[in-house]
Amino acid sequence: MFTKVTSGEVQTITIQFEGETLVVRKGLNVAAALLEAGVKQFRETPVSGQARTPFCMMGVCFDCLLIIDGMHNQQSCMIEVAEGMKIERQLGMATIEFNASAEQGL
Structure with a gap:
């Protein structure tokens, strides 16, 4: 699944973070990159507004949540970087649209 780098050979890809182009190592998860x-x-955080950064790097703490390719609440430590990925900080609480008719099976 992940790319192993050997003998000084480093493969890179390009991603966007907050509109800035970054060249990162291929095979890393988004948080590590x-x-x-x-x-x-x-x-x-949605409650106090405190800044957060990855803590556990194994999908338990949720401090690495980002908006990745338009999808909120993505655990960046669990997702491998991909060429052209667009990443944004998640500030505050993400809104989720609720469709009552879909919930009731209508």
Whole structure:
């Protein structure tokens, strides 16, 4: 699933973070790639607005949530970077549309 880098050979891909182009190592998860690129804040908590950054790097803490390719609440430590990926910080709480008729089976 992930690419192993050997003998000094480094494969890179290009992603967008907050509109800025970043060249990152292929095979990393999104959180690791952004941390390696120097990103220190990934999101803000919806309650206090405090800045958060990845903590556990194994999908348990949810401090690495980002908007990836338009989808909110993505655990960046669990997703491999892909060429052209568009990533944004998640600030505050994501809104979720609720369709009452779909819930009732109408």
